[in-house]
Amino acid sequence: xxxxxxxxxxxxxxxxxxxxxxxxxxxxxxxxxxxxxxxxxxxxxxxxxxxxxxxxxxxxxxxxxxxxxxxxxxxxxxxxxxxxxxxxxxxxxxxxxxxxxxxxxxxxxxxxxxxxxxxxxxxxxxxxxxxxxxxxxxxxxxxxxxxxxxxxxxxxxxxxxxxxxxxxxxxxxxxxxxxxxxxxxxxxxxxxxxxxxxxxxxxxxxxxxxxxxxxxxxxxxxxxxxxxxxxxxxxxxxxxxxxxxxxxxxxxxxxxxxxxxxxxxxxxxxxxxxxxxxxxxxxxxxxxxxxxxxxxxxxxxxxxxxxxxxxxxxxxxxxxxxxxxxxxxxxxxxxxxxxxx
Amino acid sequence: xxxxxxxxxxxxxxxxxxxxxxxxxxxxxxxxxxxxxxxxxxxxxxxxxxxxxxxxxxxxxxxxxxxxxxxxxxxxxxxxxxxxxxxxxxxxxxxxxxxxxxxxxxxxxxxxxxxxxxxxxxxxxxxxxxxxxxxxxxxxxxxxxxxxxxxxxxxxxxxxxxxxxxxxxxxxxxxxxxxxxxxxxxxxxxxxxxxxxxxxxxxxxxxxxxxxxxxxxxxxxxxxxxxxxxxxxxxxxxxxxxxxxxxxxxxxxxxxxxxxxxxxxxxxxxxxxxxxxxxxxxxxxxxxxxxxxxxxxxxxxxxxxxxxxxxxxxxxxxxxxxxxxxxxxxxxxxxxxxxxx
Numbered sequence: 001x002x003x004x005x006x007x008x009x010x011x012x013x014x015x016x017x018x019x020x021x022x023x024x025x026x027x028x029x030x031x032x033x034x035x036x037x038x039x040x041x042x043x044x045x046x047x048x049x050x051x052x053x054x055x056x057x058x059x060x061x062x063x064x065x066x067x068x069x070x071x072x073x074x075x076x077x078x079x080x081x082x083x084x085x086x087x088x089x090x091x092x093x094x095x096x097x098x099x100x101x102x103x104x105x106x107x108x109x110x111x112x113x114x115x116x117x118x119x120x121x122x123x124x125x126x127x128x129x130x131x132x133x134x135x136x137x138x139x140x141x142x143x144x145x146x147x148x149x150x151x152x153x154x155x156x157x158x159x160x161x162x163x164x165x166x167x168x169x170x171x172x173x174x175x176x177x178x179x180x181x182x183x184x185x186x187x188x189x190x191x192x193x194x195x196x197x198x199x200x201x202x203x204x205x206x207x208x209x210x211x212x213x214x215x216x217x218x219x220x221x222x223x224x225x226x227x228x229x230x231x232x233x234x235x236x237x238x239x240x241x242x243x244x245x246x247x248x249x250x251x252x253x254x255x256x257x258x259x260x261x262x263x264x265x266x267x268x269x270x271x272x273x274x275x276x277x278x279x280x281x282x283x284x285x286x287x288x289x290x291x292x293x294x295x296x297x298x299x300x301x302x303x304x305x306x307x308x309x310x311x312x313x314x315x316x317x318x319x320x321x322x323x324x325x326x327x328x329x330x331x332x333x334x335x336x337x338x339x340x341x
Numbered sequence: 342x343x344x345x346x347x348x349x350x351x352x353x354x355x356x357x358x359x360x361x362x363x364x365x366x367x368x369x370x371x372x373x374x375x376x377x378x379x380x381x382x383x384x385x386x387x388x389x390x391x392x393x394x395x396x397x398x399x400x401x402x403x404x405x406x407x408x409x410x411x412x413x414x415x416x417x418x419x420x421x422x423x424x425x426x427x428x429x430x431x432x433x434x435x436x437x438x439x440x441x442x443x444x445x446x447x448x449x450x451x452x453x454x455x456x457x458x459x460x461x462x463x464x465x466x467x468x469x470x471x472x473x474x475x476x477x478x479x480x481x482x483x484x485x486x487x488x489x490x491x492x493x494x495x496x497x498x499x500x501x502x503x504x505x506x507x508x509x510x511x512x513x514x515x516x517x518x519x520x521x522x523x524x525x526x527x528x529x530x531x532x533x534x535x536x537x538x539x540x541x542x543x544x545x546x547x548x549x550x551x552x553x554x555x556x557x558x559x560x561x562x563x564x565x566x567x568x569x570x571x572x573x574x575x576x577x578x579x580x581x582x583x584x585x586x587x588x589x590x591x592x593x594x595x596x597x598x599x600x601x602x603x604x605x606x607x608x609x610x611x612x613x614x615x616x617x618x619x620x621x622x623x624x625x626x627x628x629x630x631x632x633x634x635x636x637x638x639x640x641x642x643x644x645x646x647x648x649x650x651x652x653x654x655x656x657x658x659x660x661x662x663x664x665x666x667x668x669x670x671x672x673x674x675x676x677x678x679x680x681x682x
Binding site for chain 1: 343344345346350352392393395396421422426428429430431432433436437439440443444445446447448449450451452458462465466468469470471472473518531533534535536538657658659660661662665667670672
C-alpha cells in the first residue's frame with residue numbers, strides 16, 4: 001500500500017485539498033485590535049445574547065461555522081464532517097454548536113492547538129476521499145476560560161506579565177476536494193505534534209511551556225521535507241505570546257536553524273496591540289483560529305502569501321493536573337498551506 | 342477525485358486496514374466480572390501505584406497502549422500516530438499517557454464514544470496511507486469520573502436504579518496497513534455520528550440520552566450499505582446499559598428495523614454481572630474499549646465472529662452544561678469489523 005509520507009513523520013497530501021472559505025467571529029476587545037478589518041463579525045455583546053459565557057462561546061462557534069459554510073456557497077447538508085474543539089471541560093461549546101449544525105461530528109481536544117489539529121485531520125480525510133467537504137472550527141472565550149482555568153472574573157485577580165489574554169472568538173475553515181470551486185489556498189503537508197514537556201509548571205507562562213513543542217515540530221518538518229525556513233513566506237505559531245515567541249526564536253537559533261523574525265509571526269502577538277494591556281499577548285483555541293480564518297486567508301487572497309507553515313500550539317494542562325503538581329505537556333501540529341497552483 | 346462513500350454518509354475503507362492487536366487493562370471490580378478471562382491484566386490497586394485517581398487512569402491508559410504495541414510485535418517508534426481520549430477535563434489521562442509514549446498524538450473528545458471515534462479516524466488515516474500504524478486508546482476510571490461528574494466518593498451519594506457504573510480500565514487497538522502481519526480482523530466501513538438530543542436532562546440516565554443517537558447511526562448505516570441487522574453476527578453498543586439497551590431495541594422496532602436481541606449486545610451489560618450491584622450496567626470510555634480489546638477480539642480470533650458493527654455512544658454533557666439546564670447531546674460512531682478474508 002502506498003504511504004503518503006516524506007521523511008520520518010511528515011505526511012503528504014497528494015491531492016492538495018482546497019480551502020474554500022474561512023470565517024472569523026470575534027468579541028469586542030478583538031474588534032478593537034489591529035486585525036479588526038479582517039473579521040467577518042465583531043460581536044459587541046460578549047454574552048452573544050446567551051445567559052452564560054459557555055453558551056456564548058458555543059454561539060460564537062456555531063456562527064463561525066455557519067458563516068464559513070455560507071461563504072463557501074454551501075449548505076450544512078453538503079458538509080460531510082464537522083471537526084472541532086475548544087478549551088472547556090468536555091468541549092461543551094463544540095458539542096452544543098454541533099447539535100445545531102447537525103453534521104457528523106468529530107470532537108477534538110488539543111487545547112490551543114485545536115485549529116491546526118482539526119485542519120490536519122480534516123485535510124487528510126478530504127485528501128483520502130473519506131469526505132468531500134469538511135468544516136474545521138475552534139473557539140475560546142476570555143470569560144469562560146478565566147473562570148474555568150483561573151479565577152472568577154469578579155475576584156479581580158492580578159495577572160503576571162507572562163500571562164496571556166484568552167481570545168473571545170471562533171474561526172472556521174472549509175476544506176474541500178472540489179477542484180472547480182475557487183480556493184483561497186491548498187493544504188499540502190501535515191506534521192503532527194508529539195508531546196514535549198520541559199517541566200514548566202506555571203500556568204501563567206504557557207508560552208514558555210509550548211515553545212519547545214513548536215521547536216520540535218518545526219525541526220522535524222524541515223528535516224522531513226528538506227526545506228529551510230526561507231522556503232516559507234511566513235511561519236505562523238498559534239499563541240506562544242511574547243515569551244514563547246522569543247523562546248522559540250532562541251531555541252531554533254540554538255539548533256542552527258534560525259527563524260527570520262520578519263517572516264515569523266505568532267497569532268497571539270498579531271491579534272492585540274501592545275496598548276490593549278493583554279500582557280504577553282492573546283491565547284486560546286480561538287486566537288489562531290480567528291487570525292487564520294480572517295487575517296491569513298485575506299493575505300492569501302490578495303496574493304501577499306504563497307506558502308505558509310501554520311502551526312498552532314497547545315498546553316495540555318488541566319486545573320486538576322496543575323493542582324496535582326504535574327508540569328505542562330506542550331504539543332504543536334503543523335500544516336503547510338500553499339496558494340493554488 | 343474518488344470519494345470512498347456509500348449511500349449518504351457511510352465511508353468505505355477499500356484497503357481494509359488491519360487490526361493487529363488489542364489490549365485491555367482493568368481494575369479489580371472488572372476483574373471479578375464475567376469477562377475476567379479476556380483481559381490482559383487485572384490491576385488490584387485502583388490507584389495503580391499513583392497518588393491520584395487521575396494519574397492512575399493515565400497509568401491504565403499508558404499500560405493498555407504499551408501492552409497493545411508489544412502484542413503487535415512493534416515498538417512505539419513504529420507507531421505513526423496515537424489517537425486517544427478520556428472523560429476527564431482537558432483529557433488529562435490521555436495527555437499524560439501520550440507524554441510517556443512520545444508518539445505524535447491526536448487528542449479526541451467523544452465522551453464514551455471515544456473508542457469508536459479513535460478507531461474510525463485511525464482506520465481512515467491508515468486506509469488512506471497517512472499512517473502505516475496507529476494506536477487507538479480510550480480509558481475511564483470509576484473514582485476520577487465520580488468526583489468529576491457527580492460527588493466525591495467520601496460523600497456516599499445514593500445512586501438511582503438508572504445510574505451506571507464507570508468502568509475502571511483502558512483498551513487499546515493497533516490498526517495497520519501491513520498486509521503480511523497476522524490480523525485479528527479488518528475495518529471495512531465507518532459511519533460517523535451526528536448529535537441527537539432528545540431533551541433528556543438526567544445525568545443519571547445517560548443510556549436513555551444516548552440510545553436515540555445509536556438508533557440514528559444504525560439506521561443511516563443500514564440504509565447506506567443496503568444491509569439488514571442480520572448481516573452482522575453481532576451489533577455492539579458501547580455503554581447504553583440496561584435502560585438504553587431496551588430503549589434502542591424499542592426505537593429500532595418502531596422504525597421497522599428490529600434488532601435480534603440474541604445478536605445485539607451492549608458492552609455495559611457484558612462487563613459486569615447483575616450481582617455486582619452496578620444498577621444499569623457499566624459505562625465510561627473504558628467500557629467499550631476493554632470489551633472490544635479483550636472480549637470481542639478474542640471471539641474474532643476463535644472464529645466465533647466474522648462481521649460486527651461496533652458502535653460506541655457518547656453523552657456530550659459536562660457538569661457545567663448540566664448545571665446550566667442544558668439537555669444531554671448524544672452521539673454514536675460506528676465501524677464495521679470483519680474477519681480477514
